Amino acid sequence: MKKLIPLVASLLLSQALVAVSYAGDFVVIVNKGNSAPVDKALVHKIYVGDAKSWGEGTSVAPADLPDESPVRASFSNEVLGKSVSNMKALWAQNVFSGKAVPPKQLGSDDDVKKFVSANKGGIGYIKPSSLDDSVKAVIK
Secondary structure (H helix, E strand, C coil): CCCHHHHHHHHHHHHHHHHHHCCCCCEEEECCCCCCCCCHHHHHHHHCCCCCECCCCCECEEEECCCCCHHHHHHHHHHHCCCHHHHHHHHHHHHHHCCCCCCEECCCHHHHHHHHHHCCCEEEEECHHHCCCCCEEEEC
């Protein structure tokens, strides 16, 4: 038992350090033609299934990175206030209840940029170094 306590403490500390290292490691992007005001609260509503359209009526088309992506972990923790696994559980409930469809999961930052630039209602997040002029950054 005495060996278990330091092990658990060590695991908890490493998780906290990993979460801190993710801070600021993403930028939220939208389609260049999207003129709607976007803030952290709206992005949160979109990614938990509470907002389904932009102000002018265009349907939102959110994109997620893979579950294991550090950028996704950063985004989930900082914007959604939940871990990736907690978000997966939330989306399982949303799908089961018919409330909403989860964001489209894509494989890379480039895939997210292509998806967002091809969809007027597109929104996603990528690492800042992947940002280019094909999309518009709304939260850095």
